[in-house]
Amino acid sequence: MEVLKTFPLGQYIPGNSLLHGISAKAKIIVSFWLIIIIFLLKLNFYSYLLFFFLILLGILLSSLPINYFVRSLKPVYFLVLFTFIIHFFFGEEGGRVYFRYGIIHITDNGIKMALFMSLRLIYLVLITSLLTLTTSVLELAQAIEDLLKPLNFVKFPVHEFSMMMTIAIRFVPTLLEETDKIIKAQKARGAEFGKGNLISQAKSLLPIIIPLFINAFRRANELAEAMEARCYRGAKGRTRYRVSRWTIKDLVFLTIGILYPILLLVFF
Amino acid sequence: MIQLRNVSYVYHEGTTQEKVALKDVNIEIPSPSFLAIIGANGSGKSTFARLLNGLLIPTHGDVIVDGLNSKDFENLWEIRKKVGLVFQNPDNQIIGMTVEEDVAFGCENLGLPPKEIEERIDFALKSVGMEEYRKYPPHLLSGGQKQRIAIAGILAMLPKYIVLDEPTTMLDPKGRKEIMGVVKKLYKEEKTSIILITHHMEEVVWADRIAVFNKGEIVLEGSPKEIFMKDEKLEEWGLSVPLVTKLSKCLVERGFKIPHPILTIEELSTWL
Structure with a gap:
C-alpha cells in the first residue's frame, strides 16, 4: 500500500527549473520536431555532436540530476547493444574491410552505422525523457487537447x-x-x-x-x-479553468528548438 | 421548492425484471430546509435522490424543481444546476487529477470564465475546510477528505439544494463527523437546502424534517422528535432509533423525570 500511495504517475519529477516552467505545448512541439530531425540528420560526427549539445542544454535547463537520465536509458540498453552488434558485424558493405568470415564482416561503413544508429536510439530516449521528466501527465493531456484542437x-x-x-x-x-x-x-x-x-x-x-x-x-x-x-454534456458550452497562454519564454524556447536543428541540417 | 407529485419509478418496466422502486410519492421540499430521508436498504432512497436532479425521470407523476418539470428534457440542465448530488463512493465521483481541478469540473461545465471559477474554488474549498489541499492529487487523501472534495465540487456550482446520497456510508467515524460538520455548516451559514439520505440515525437529529421510506413509499413524515417517538414502528421498517433515545426511554420507564424522546447526548446530560 505504501508503494501505491507514492506511485509516480509517469516519471514526472516536480521542480521549478526553466524547462519545468515552459508550456507543455511548446515542449511537445519541440520534442516531436527533434525526433523527426534525428531521422533526417546526416550521418556525420559533427551533426551528431552538435545535436548532443542541444540535448545537453536541455538537461542543464531541467536542473535534474544526470542519473535520472541515465536511469531512463535502462530499458533500452539491450536494444542499443543489439542494434550496435547487428550493424557492427552484419552492417553495410563499403569502405575499408577490417574482417570477413562467412556472413560476418566488419567494415568502415558498418562501424559508422553501428555508432550512429545506437546514438539515434539514445537521443530518442533522452528527448522523450526530457519531456516526461519535466511535464506532469495532466499538463501533457491538456497540451495534447490544445494541440489537437484543429x-x-x-x-x-x-x-x-x-x-x-x-x-x-x-x-x-x-x-x-x-x-x-x-x-x-x-x-x-x-x-x-x-x-x-x-x-x-x-x-x-x-x-x-x-x-x-x-x-x-x-x-x-x-x-x-x-x-x-455535475452538468457535464461534452465540450458544448464548456470553459477551461486552466488556460495556458504562450509567454515570451515559450516562444524563445520554441524558436531555438526548431531553428537550431534546421541549421544543423543545412550546414552539416 | 422541490415538489414531487404522485411520483412512481419502475426499473426495467415491461420486462420480467420489472421492479417498482417508488410508489406514489408526494412530498414538498421548501427552500431553505433540512430534510432527512431514512429507510432500510432497498426502500427506494437512492432512486429518490436521482429523481430530484433529473438523473432519473419518473415513470409516473412529476418532479418539479422551482417550477421546472424534469420530464421536459430542456429543463434538465437548469435542474442539475439547482440540485447538486453527492454520491456514496467518493472515489467514483472525483474526476480531476488534483483537488482544484476536480472542484473546477462543474464550473467548467457551466461555462464560467476562469476568474470566476478561481473564486468559486476558493469559496468551496474554504467551506469544506480543505484550502491547504488545493494542489493535492485526490488519491493521497483520506475517505472523509475525498468526500469533502466531492461536496466542494458540488458547492462550487452554487446549487440551491444539495442532495447527499448516503455520503458517510463508506467512511470511518472520523470522516463521518467531518462530513456532518460540513453539512450542518452549509445549512446554517450558506442557507443551502439539504436533503440528506442516510441510514445512520445519529445523523438525522439535526434535520428540520424526516421522511421515512419503506418499500418505495413514504410511511412517516415529521420532526425528529415526532419520528423517534415511534421507535417500535421504526424497528418494524428495519430502522432503529439512536442509542441515546433508547436510553432516555428506558430512563423514563424507570421513573426519571426527563422528556422523551431525547436526541443527543448533550441534551440528555443537561437533563440528568
Whole structure:
C-alpha cells in the first residue's frame, strides 16, 4: 500500500527549473520536431555532436540530476547493444574491410552505422525523457487537447478524447489500490500467484482480472452518473479553468528548438 | 421548492425484471430546509435522490424543481444546476487529477470564465475546510477528505439544494463527523437546502424534517422528535432509533423525570 500511495504517475519529477516552467505545448512541439530531425540528420560526427549539445542544454535547463537520465536509458540498453552488434558485424558493405568470415564482416561503413544508429536510439530516449521528466501527465493531456484542437474541423472528438485520457490517468492509482486489495483477498482465500509454469501462472491471474474488470465497469457507471449530475454534456458550452497562454519564454524556447536543428541540417 | 407529485419509478418496466422502486410519492421540499430521508436498504432512497436532479425521470407523476418539470428534457440542465448530488463512493465521483481541478469540473461545465471559477474554488474549498489541499492529487487523501472534495465540487456550482446520497456510508467515524460538520455548516451559514439520505440515525437529529421510506413509499413524515417517538414502528421498517433515545426511554420507564424522546447526548446530560 505504501508503494501505491507514492506511485509516480509517469516519471514526472516536480521542480521549478526553466524547462519545468515552459508550456507543455511548446515542449511537445519541440520534442516531436527533434525526433523527426534525428531521422533526417546526416550521418556525420559533427551533426551528431552538435545535436548532443542541444540535448545537453536541455538537461542543464531541467536542473535534474544526470542519473535520472541515465536511469531512463535502462530499458533500452539491450536494444542499443543489439542494434550496435547487428550493424557492427552484419552492417553495410563499403569502405575499408577490417574482417570477413562467412556472413560476418566488419567494415568502415558498418562501424559508422553501428555508432550512429545506437546514438539515434539514445537521443530518442533522452528527448522523450526530457519531456516526461519535466511535464506532469495532466499538463501533457491538456497540451495534447490544445494541440489537437484543429482536428475538430474534421469532426474528430478532441475534447472527448482528452477527457478519456485524463480519466484513465486519474484512475490509475485507484485501480492499482484495488488490485492490491483483490490480490490480498484472493491470497486470504488460498490463491497462489507466481507459481508453476507459464500457463498456470497466467491462469492464476484470472481471479484478479475478473473482479478488477467488473469493478472497473461499476466505477465507470457511477462516474458517468456523477459527471452528468455535475452538468457535464461534452465540450458544448464548456470553459477551461486552466488556460495556458504562450509567454515570451515559450516562444524563445520554441524558436531555438526548431531553428537550431534546421541549421544543423543545412550546414552539416 | 422541490415538489414531487404522485411520483412512481419502475426499473426495467415491461420486462420480467420489472421492479417498482417508488410508489406514489408526494412530498414538498421548501427552500431553505433540512430534510432527512431514512429507510432500510432497498426502500427506494437512492432512486429518490436521482429523481430530484433529473438523473432519473419518473415513470409516473412529476418532479418539479422551482417550477421546472424534469420530464421536459430542456429543463434538465437548469435542474442539475439547482440540485447538486453527492454520491456514496467518493472515489467514483472525483474526476480531476488534483483537488482544484476536480472542484473546477462543474464550473467548467457551466461555462464560467476562469476568474470566476478561481473564486468559486476558493469559496468551496474554504467551506469544506480543505484550502491547504488545493494542489493535492485526490488519491493521497483520506475517505472523509475525498468526500469533502466531492461536496466542494458540488458547492462550487452554487446549487440551491444539495442532495447527499448516503455520503458517510463508506467512511470511518472520523470522516463521518467531518462530513456532518460540513453539512450542518452549509445549512446554517450558506442557507443551502439539504436533503440528506442516510441510514445512520445519529445523523438525522439535526434535520428540520424526516421522511421515512419503506418499500418505495413514504410511511412517516415529521420532526425528529415526532419520528423517534415511534421507535417500535421504526424497528418494524428495519430502522432503529439512536442509542441515546433508547436510553432516555428506558430512563423514563424507570421513573426519571426527563422528556422523551431525547436526541443527543448533550441534551440528555443537561437533563440528568
